[in-house]
Amino acid sequence: MELIFERSREGRGCAILPGLDVPAAELPEALRRGRKLHLPQIAEVDISRHYTALMKRTHGVNDGFYPLGSCTMKYNPKINDEMAGLPGFSKIHPLQPAHTVQGCLKALCMAEELLCEITGMDGMTFQPAAGAHGEFTGLMLIQAYHESRGDRKRTKIIVPDAAHGTNPASASMVGYEVVSIPSNSEGCVDLEKLRAAVGEDTAGLMLTNPNTVGIFDKNILEITRIIHDAGGLNYYDGANLNAVMGMVRPGDMGFDVIHLNLHKTFSTPHGGGGPGSGPVGCKELLKPFLPVFHQVREGDSCQFDTPAQSIGSVKAFYGNFLVVLRALTYVLTLGAEGIPEASANAVLNANYLMHELAGLYEMAYDGPCMHEFVMSLSKLKKENGVSAMDIAKSLLDHGIHPPTMYFPLIVEEALMVEPTETESKETLDQAAAVFRSIYETALSDPQSLHEAPVRTPIRRPDELGAARNPKLRYQFTE
């Protein structure tokens, strides 16, 4: 397939600009661009066909089942886009006076209030653009809190080894030393190891609950108490909130600060590179440190406020507003009954699919799961040479997006499956049938799985080559 730059033809295009009716201004020499701009010159019809062709070569949640574990690829209702497209929301400017955008500010205030109600928090910033950005912001709040008390010896963040890789990375970005604690045989936090790890240097703990193997940590109240008793704060990674929203609140589990992935849990588009939204909620004690552009109600009107000891700005203005608006639409559509029902169905769907596959596939952990489950292909790999990667690639031939592979790291040859609540029983039954038939092929004809996929636009991309010698931009000849 030709790239957009390869389709470009000199002089072709679709922009018809009006004649210049002001005096032409010369840019100072030093500010002038020396090289050609290299914008593709292409007719509108060809642009449209180019991107439609690209769209047909990919797989989104609108194409088929997408059980990518830890990513919550639920269907995004179209009413979210309809609301976000209203001109009163979409045709505004960040520097408009507040009294001219009261509706937008009220939407932000409502979103804050509702998401705080769901999570048990007291305040929320919408600046962070995604989950890891939220982690970074939340940890900066923890750091600002300790520093405001003159408590400078707290230099360590405790992270369980089952955590998402972003947790230790974010802690490191903020300047903390990461203490990794091993999980117990149930995939949960080992309380004795946690007690041994805390001390006067503990700034906080980062935890996902349910955790990355899809298990709700029963000891959560004890875990957060151990950290609080040591003088640290608890950070909740909201990656897996879809399992428990409206059922149990991070604020009631003992967490002081959280991030949400609106683009996962609250049904705004994701998987295409953004824009996302990773708001950070916090308890009263951290509110003075929230970033600038914090929406507040003042009587009947709404304003942006700069909290007293604000950590400053982590993104321009107030974050990705139209994504927040989609999430607000979702929350209002589902309501107080629909939110917990969505989580209940997410957990039911995961358990149903796990039950359907458990006879053949080896589950990494016993017992019921939450919103996702982890299978280990290590036995199949040893005995038949078929890896988690082979199974994943074969699913592509059947029109199913593969589960998350090789994560969490504590499970060998892991496949992590998260069906989400928006899939019907028929879809789950069809997927289970596909999984079963691939397993049978793994036993009878393992070689064919090494060659999968065979029906996709490209076969197996060279991931190693792409990582070692990435080509990040088009090489122009002139």
Next chain:
Amino acid sequence: MNTPKELLYSKSHEWVAFSGDTAKVGLTDFAQNALGGLVFVNLPEVGDEVEKGKACADVESVKAVSDVYCPVSGEVTAINEDLLDQPELINQSPYEAWLFEVGSISDKEELLDAAAYEAFCAEEE
């Protein structure tokens, strides 16, 4: 699995080659095979103090980033800069692709000989 007799091994899958009062450290064949194709190596700096059992380098494969633990305590005297541009050397010849060299060795982990390490890996599998 390739396990040269003249080397010593840690349970975290590093090999150690002692020579006088210095030691070269690398990743075992078992480790590179489990990690898969390596794409990035992060090494300590010459002069860094390293402590036995503590992470002092990391390697990134297409699957994950993994810590490399130092089997001895001492001071880093050299690093294998070739690996920074060609991490695949670890996959191609793990026992030639040393990561770093430690001198002024003050302490070391309990290390395994080749036979004991092979038995340990068999148990892990």
